[in-house]
Amino acid sequence: MLIKVVKVTKVKNFIRIMFFKIFILSLLFITNIFAHELRPTIANLEIIKNEKTFNANLSLRVNLESIIAGINPKHKNSKESEQSDLYDDLRKLDPKQLLREFENKFKNIENYIFLETKKNKYNPIINSIDIPQIEDLELIRDSIININFKDIESDQFRFFWSENFGPIILRVNSMEFGELHTELIKNKGYSSNITIEKNKNNFFKNFFNYLILGYEHILPKGLDHILFVLALFLLSSNIKTLILQISIFTIAHTITLFLGVFNVIKISSHIVEPIIALSIAYVGIENLFKNKLSKSRTIIVFLFGLLHGLGFAGVLNDIGVVKELFVSSLISFNIGVELGQISVIVLAYLFIKLPFYKMHWYSRKVTKPISLLISIVGLYWFFERLFF
Structure with a gap:
């Protein structure tokens, strides 16, 4: 025993x-995979209400290298993709070089990002693209793209984000009504309908x-x-x-x-x-x-x-x-x-x-x-x- x-x-x-x-x-x-991790893009859409129309300011936290390289959104890690070598080469570029690569590939950005109401499509106006200098190739680089949409004539719209860019977390808010909408857009182009109004049942619905x-x-x-x-x-x-x-x-x-x-x-x-x-x-x-x-x-x-x-x-x-x-x-x-x-x-x-x-x-x-x-x-x- x-x-x-x-x-x-x-x-x-x-x-x-x-x-x-x-x-x-x-x-x-x-410990060797941080640079190759693929995360969703974060989008903050700020609604600015005017008398008859509204404007919208969009701030995107995005992995530009992944988008330029064309990494398939189904991958969670760039090493899984056939474009892995291109992704690594893009990460070595300085901000000006990477910006040039982005502008050359996406000259018609309105085909990839826009707002849409029942009657009209509203194209993006790029305000700025902030690409940090990469100091450690073992860490992912997040770039910030600031975009404006002007004179939108409806209180209900949808946000479009190209499926080829991968998943995106969309957060919509306004100074007047607070938080309006939060959504993970994945494997589809359009968000669900977004309405600019105060939701009285927001607490219980959110809970x-x-x-x-x-x-x-x-x-x-x-x-x-x-x-x-x-x-x-x-x-x-x-x-x-x-x-x-x-x-x-x-x-x-x-x-x-x-x-x-x-x-x-x-x-x-x-x-x-x-x-x-x-x-x-x-x-x-x-x-x-x-x-x-x-x-x-x-x-x-x-x-x-x-x-x-x-x-x-x-x-x-x-x-x-x-x-x-x-x-x-x-x-x-x-x-x-x-x-x-x-x-x-x-x-x-x-x-x-x-x-x-x-x-x-x-x-x-x-x-x-x-x-x-x-x-x-x-x-x-x-x-x-x-x-x-």
Whole structure:
């Protein structure tokens, strides 16, 4: 019996050491990808109301090198594209050279960016293009394009952004009415209809929208988060054990969700996502050797919860948060996430624990095999997110 315990302990220690080594090696690969990360363009459209018409000032934070090179928007990293070498060459150019490349390729900018009402199309007037001098080729370069639209005659319009330019986060606001619209435009040219008026139900509409966004990030879109919560569920049939783990996980991801959205902590998704996958694999494998909560498990759940929170923050940063409703948006998104996690637990209880947990083979034929499958999927995602 003593020999068996010693062997199990050695196996557990071996797994922990291997995971630590994999984690360290992954950081060596990850630190080289910041310059090649492709992020959505950020667009701030300021509405200036006149007596009968309105003007609009558009500020774009954009990766010019990616647009000029023609990187396919489906790629998350420039290294995935056939134009990767051209992208790297463009990054080496000084601001004047890069501006010249942009102007030569996009002489008819009105074909790529414009506003449209039911009756008219309004072409952009480029006011300025600010391209910073790049000092570190390992860091991405953000350029700022300022554009004006004049004498728009309707209070309802759509914004057009060429699909070839990749995804864009559009935020529309005005001095008179405040925040009017926020949207992630992806895989389509036009935004939804934007109306220039005060929305009396803005708070409740916004709260509900972010609640749904948080819930959908777990169910059905967040398979990685689903598997992590399921792995926590499978550790023990004891409800107190489950509640404690979920509470620790919730506290941890709430902390980094807020810190991430406030930009107190800013870590690339190319770092966060592989480690989230590794966390799934680790918890799944640990379930194979344990059936009760330990102190080390609570620490691990807390640390991995911090990582998952950064993943949640990345979603909010991509979509954008209305300034006037910043706190309520974060709270409603987090509530949505918690409701999603509770739904996963309820479904797991109904379809896994309730029918089988009284069976003497419950651990051997249910929790262990599912935990093993979860760990295999986590490892697969880890290597996929790290190298592909």
